[in-house]
Amino acid sequence: MQSVDELRIYFVKSLTLMSDDKTLILKLQNRDETAFSLVYDKYSAALYGVIIRLCKDEHDAKNLLQDTFMTIWDKADGYDFDKGRFYTWAHRIARNKTLNFLRKSDKLIQVEDLSVYKNRTEEVTDKLDDLKLKGTIKRLDAHHQRAIELVYFNGLTHREAHEEMNVPLGTFKSYIKQALKQLQQSYIKITVFITILIEVMR
Known part of the structure; x- marks a missing residue:
């Protein structure tokens, strides 16, 4: 049986061999358990940060991470x-998973990211999904479209999304605000929901 140190060395070597993310994920998709362990090592801390920031409870966060x-x-x-x-x-x-857990346990509260807004998130996202299907979002300027997609479709927070776009946080928030205003003008059915978001962002 391998010792803990031997296993650690094995995983370090494996990580070196599979440092390319695509190679690692392809192995994961082929049900490679070593690749899964490496994915866990690589992403668990960041994902735990996402979860704990929302649920504020270590026990719940650990269960949700698993x-x-x-x-x-x-x-x-x-x-x-x-x-x-x-x-x-x-x-x-x-x-x-975290938002669904919080909704079911009635623990969801407003946090820094406006896409997490009690009893509004799913409604707004559903309406934005409808807009996307109708092509309305595609008519936005490219940077506005990208900002909306990162937050409302890819699930990133404003802080994560502004880094993804490589623009200052204040600039990114202005992109979101401007995009929501344009969507508000384009699609009357979501006026109430988007107005709420714009007002909170002031």
Whole structure:
């Protein structure tokens, strides 16, 4: 039986061999347990940060993290490299699981990210999904469209999304605000929901 130190060395070597994220994820999609362990090592801290920031409870956060990785393992073959980074996909799983847990336990409260707004998040996201299907969002300026997609479709917080776009946080927030105003003018059915978001952002 291998010692803890031997296993640690093995995983370090494996990580070096699979430092390319695509290679690692492809192995995960082929149900490679070593790849899964490496994915856990690589992303668990960041995903735990996403979860604990929302639920504020260490016990719940640890359970939700394990649940997140079980879903990552079960649904890894559903990840599409052409649709974004693996972390973005995993982030959305962690975020959605946490929000669903908080809604069911009636613990959801407003936090710094306006996409987490009690009893409004799903309604706004559903309306934005409808807009996307209708092509309305595609008519936005490219930077406005990207900002909306990162927050409302990819599940990133404002802080994570502004880093993804490589623009200052204040600039990113102005993108979101301007985009929501344009959508408000384009689609009367979501006026109430978007107005709420704009007012809170002031």
